[in-house]
Every structure is written in C-alpha cells, then in structure tokens.
Amino acid sequence: MAESTCSEELCKGMATLTVHAGQSPEVWNTGAAVVPPITLSTTYRLQEPSGASDSYVYNRIGNPTRSCFEAALAAVEKAKYGFVFSSGMATIFTITQLLESGDHIVSFDSIYGGTVLLLKTVAAKLKTEITFIPVTDDPEIFKQAIKPNTKMVLIESPNNPLLNIVDIRRIADTVHQFKDVFVIIDSTFASPACQRPLELGVDLVMHSVSKYINGHTDVIMGGVVTNRDDLYEKIKFLQKVTGAIPSPFDCYVANRGLKTLPLRMAKHQHNAMAISKYLEFNSKIEEVLYLGLPSHPQHELAKKQMFAFGGMIALKIKGGKTEAVNFMNNLKLIISAASLGSIESLIEHP
C-alpha cells in the first residue's frame, strides 16, 4: 500500500458516508423548533441550477438565522426591512457605498469617533465630500450646509459621548425639502427600546448591535433598518456583493439578546436614574448629564421624542483629568472599558 492512499478497509465508501449519511437537508430539517436553529451551512441544495426559486443559495447572500434576526430587528423598529453586518462600522461603511464619487455628506462634528474617522479617511478617499456641522437641529444650519451634490445626512442622537440629542423630526423635515437627500441616524445610544426614529421621518436607522441590542458584550455586529423599497434594494445588493455579513452563530446570539432588550432597558434606566440622582448634588461632581434628569438641558425634547431615557450617563468631575481618572480608579464594580449597553456597567474617559 502506498503511504498516500487509504487501505480499502479504512476508506471504502467511508469518505462518502461521512459527508452524506444522516446529513440530507430534508433529514435535519428542524420542523417546528421553538428556538430558531443556527444554520451554519454555507450553501444549500438548489431546486434548479440557477437557484432562482430557492429561498437560500449561499450564506453571504442569505442565511435563515440571519434572516430571522433581521426580521426581528426590523420589527422592533417598526420597519419593513432590516439588514445586519459584521460590525457597526461595516454598516456605516456599507451605507456610504450608496453614494457616488463626488457626492456630499453632512454630519455632526461630535459623534462616535470611529464614524468621524471612517468619514474623514475611507469615505473621503472615495472622493466623497464631507461637511461637519455642530450638533444642532437648527434648519438654517442644515440649509446652509446642504449643497446640490449632498446625498446623505448622518446624525447621531443621543450622541456619543455627551448625550446631546436633536429634534429628529425637525431635521428629517428640513432635509427632505431637498431632493434625493436621505437622512440616516445612528440610534445606538437609544436602542429601539427608547426611540423609533423611522416614525420621526428619517430614512435609515442604524445601530451598533454590539451594544444594547445584543447586550451581553460578546458579539460585534451592526444593523440598519428602513421602510424605503429603493434603499432596501440597494442595501441588499451591497450586502451581497461586499459581504460584510455576521456569522450565523453571532446572529443567533444577538437574536437571543434582543429578546430581553425591553427588560434590560427598564433596569438600565432605573439604575441610571438612581446613580444620576445620587451624584447630581455631590460636592465633587460638576455636572451629571442624564436625559432622565429634569436638570438635563434637553429633558423636555427627550420626553417628546423618546419613550425611555436609557442607561447612559455623562459626568463632569470637578478638577480635571487627574480627578476624573482617580474617580474611575476608585470604582469597585464599574469596569474601565470601551463599549456600552451591556449587562455590566462600564466607564470610559473618551
């Protein structure tokens, strides 16, 4: 027997059996399983060679576990369509691909730093023009910033990290006075448990699913929802051809996380309110910024457009960086770490 070949006893038919025995797609169909299964198969047996009549063909294009989570995400945002991507940043990057070279983006100068970096580097390299304006809902400032080549207005509310909010409906109404300009909001800091921006008139709502939606600090993922058929078609195409998709396993985990979002958010809000009230009049604290506190400058706007205030707090400690770092170092349970929106409490000095 040559070393490179199997003995007949060892290999006769065995390779075929390991691949096919008990593995027929019809056999492992999970029937009416109550919890959605994780479908890992990257490919699907086709009814006909073109795959035209098949629901699933290849996992980059579509996967049942991903479809399940995308439908759940769309439902909680009261959207027609939902898409998930391999991270929040991959989601924003994909959305920038809706633009053509030479198109113009308007965004805020104080939003998540990673988004600013993406817009200033990768999006700018694709010859997209970008104007950063202050965090505002003033129609005049938007009217001045929007140019004939503007295609996208990207806002964040509440913003990272200072929890400023903007009147979302006011911005959507202003921007929609201009033809062919769409508004996308990064609603990560609110989650669908606190606001539904599609109902306030924006075209797209995106989330870093890695935060509140998954909620357990063990998945990196992003998502975007829309009611617009034209944007659905374009994003579906981009998801298919660029392929920045999450794994079926991560979709399963995030889908499970989403189920407890309202319960977690109620508790986040309860705790954030208690901590904010405790710190608000502490002699070592300069300012507590929590949307649920009547002292927050935008508390009334928050009550108008949000149905919960969330769990994020921004603090200004009297003194300076040294005092802030001391405060962080002396916390017993709250961990100094990047990210937010999960079951443990984290603190950052951004």
Ligand SMILES: Cc1ncc(COP(=O)(O)O)c(C=O)c1O
């Ligand atoms: C508001 C906001 N948007 C987007 C992102 C990016 O999301 P991801 O880390 O899932 O790529 C983050 C991450 O911290 C964020 O805070």
